[in-house]
Amino acid sequence: MTQSRRRVLKSAAAITALSAGRLALGPQPAEASSEHGHEHGHSDDRPGTVSMAMHIHASWSEGTASMQTHLDQATKTGIDVLFWTDHDFRLAEHGYPDVIHMSGPTETVNKVVWTWAQQSTGTLAASQVAWDATKASPADTAVPGSLHLMAKSAGAAAASVAVKGSAANTVDQRSVYDQTITVDVFPAVVSPQNYLTLKVTTSFRPATHGRPAGQYTLTYIIDGTQNRSRTRDGIAGTVHVPADAGRWNTVAIRPEEDMERLWPDIVAADAAMFGLTLGAVSQQERPAEGWFDLLRITRPPRSANAPLQKQAELMRGYAHRFPAVRQYQGMEVSLLKPTHYNWFGPHLSMPEFANATPTADSDPNAAIAVVDMIHAAGGLVSYNHMYGTSNPALLPPDVQDANRASVAASIVTDRAMGSDILEVGYPSRGGMDLDHHAQAWDVASRNGLFLTGTGVSDDHSGQDWFGQQANFVTWSYSKSRELDHLLPSLSSGNVFFGNPAVFTGTLGLLVDGKAPMGSVTVSHARSRNVRILADRLPAGSTVRVVQGTVDLAGPTVPEPGTTFQTKAAGEFRRGYLDLKVDTSAPRFVRVEVRAADGTPIALSNPVWLLRDNPDGGIPRHRAVR
Template identity: 35%
Template sequence: MLRYRLGAATGTGHRADGRHGTVDLPAPPGAWRRHTLDLPADVRRLWPDLVAGDNSLRGLRLGVQVAAGARGAYVVDRLVFDRARRAGQAGEELRAEVLRGYAGAYPGVTHHRAYEVSMARHLNWFGGDQTLPRFPSPPYRDNDVGATERMVEFLHGHGGVVCWNHPLDVERRESLARLLVERHALGVDLIEIGREPVDDHLWAYDVAARNAIPVTAVGVTDDHDGTDWRAGRDRHVTYVLAASTGRDDLVAALRAGQAWFTDLARYRGALDLEIGGRSAMGAVLTTDAADLTVRLHATDLPAGAALEVVTGAVDLAGVADPTPAIRTGQVSWRQLRQGWHDLPVSPGAGTYLRTQVRGRDGVLIGAGNPVWLLRQAPPRGIAPARRF
């Protein structure tokens, strides 16, 4: 937080106390004084290890402070915001500068550019050539289903994968399930399931799974605060099983459903499903086998937590009776000391299986994507990324 104090000193001074910085500027009482505040320059001076451009102006407050028992007054006139670098791709150039500025500072972190596209239902776009769509003027959000489908089609035309953010902001769980099944999730590749209310999001997601609609469940990507993610309400982060941290490998893992999400503050372990020694999470497997063994992987469960196994019939029932017919079993953290558990599964006419983790208090703190075990390919076929 950056604070300017006018009139508190006879000369200009800078002082940083952790995340709080103060700039003192002289301002004699009873006289007009014009001040120009160069925020990036002051951030550089206060916190030289930060990239100054990686800051935003929010929560602006103006006030006056006087000694106890005294009275004070102030006037602010002709307040002007000079927002530089607005033309063309200036915003993208600034972001590239920020990433270059932090290059090498965090060797364990790899950055890749991504976009939130907000003129339809909010979408996140990962990978591709990142050609921005045309924006209406004045800008407005259009929640029309067809408009979102057309935006998804445009983004897919430029590569990468598309995520549907906070899908319950304009839907109820029943109407969300209908869009997932009847409109095939509006064409998106990913959907934010790991956000509150998580159980309602998972309910709609299970309806889609019952109808063999493979869309990758992820945590929260649409966060606008970023001040303390561990203390936030929606703090599920997404992990993927990828060949590398390269952008194309990460996008491929998301497209294939090789992903799980966890509560950032409560669980940081890994989830996976394995069949025949191969990772199968997110995959669609056609098989004639009467029985299969699925190895459940779940590492670092907190004491008292349990791994839940959610199994449901794939009956392509549509949404006439949407309630997913699921069974939920449990594997305690004590049974997972080696990080895995073998589960015999009978696919029957068609089954999907996924795992989730609940803490000692019963709160969901992590969930993985399903594997589908089918007798034959679903009506829409099996996407190459999903084939086992």
């Protein structure tokens, strides 16, 4: 795909959406309080900068995190701005399986494979987990079969058998807001001591109100009585559900409502159904036996943007609990190739999906159309996790080199699909270390792709922001935490990123006394001055200066073409160091802070020192006026 091809592709969908008002839902900022040390909207320990967690997933994505636990972490770690970037198709629950016929241990619904995995607890004298083709709910005669469970404990202590449901690509995990789970159940041998269960495991929350941190659970007990009650023990809730023994019953449960009743201090809608388990529990050697059939997961009809509106509502509520953190809605547009794209900016709207199933659209024009739509709505686009979403052990160096060459060639060929931002700051992702992320970025810079590099965590757990491996954040030189200031700063590249657990300083570049970090400047001078701004460097650390040619080598030469100079931390006693750069040929310059062991812990964005105007001109926010 060439740049000229991209220019002629139209985004009629974006223009139509704007004119129709579909993009009316904007980011929902949460006002911060000056009582928490953010009078000017800047990080307390880095004056003039705003710290940003730019890739965060909560209860609308796969993973255990709630919005609450992320906001708790952001507050504890002093992060100024948090962008919620839940996946678009997960927000929409697009193509999610909603009717499970219980006809076997695996079942395909809407081309998604649903699987039941057997579990047991305690000591069992006898048990059975069987898929019974001879017994079915009267409501499910079209698809015969049901799940038969039987458990008998070997002593007085409880023992159980169960099956836990899961779906391909974790599309069994979904928000509980407005959710109803309905299941047909035949309690055959049950009592208050031996019973059937349906257990819902929900999102992780921090310790609060004397309760420990952890994933809150709801266990629904079906014991053949008409008892309807709710009890709680810490973060475990128990709900007794009325049902008659010896016949089929349709049982409907509403996790959000039950969580509100059991824990009125939490925001119940801020939870995902992380796991659903059907079981039989026996005590005192008394058997528990029954059948389950026709599991349905539903919610009332809603508009395409309803999940975004609900998320915005939760953000406004949490703003009062966590006033030190400014929240903005973003979105990870995910069912595209070759990667996912984060949407930052105003006027968010749920994209349309090409396939009825939760599978990616392989047409590159689809990605380009989405990028154009985001730009038309006034937003910025991030090209996410260039080496994929997995996190295996680091690959051998030669394999990393080959992967970097392949990915860099693709980014150059496709011009990063027109993205503005490139996620660079991953200590490890897809088996690739941070150096190989930065090298691919350098290949883009060599080819005149002016991409703002950022550091992100892509965190789905919200439990240890600074201690986890992927813990990078991005600092913006911004007037405030307002989106109108943050977006131009990101667009201009006047940001740096790094590991906040070990780097507490600032980084910047200034060309010829006037052009800031991220700028693209043109001069016929044969040498130019680049001032490297760096302070509070860790003991034993060094600053590595990375210089590269801007020779537009193209995708057939996917090498960074860089050279390095190492400067000791002691050379920055005044907070800066002036560097004369040979500009007899066009170059780019960036810097890295490396710990005493050589690990990169902070990276600046580049400056481009050109001799001629680039094709297409200098981007507006990167031009020096």
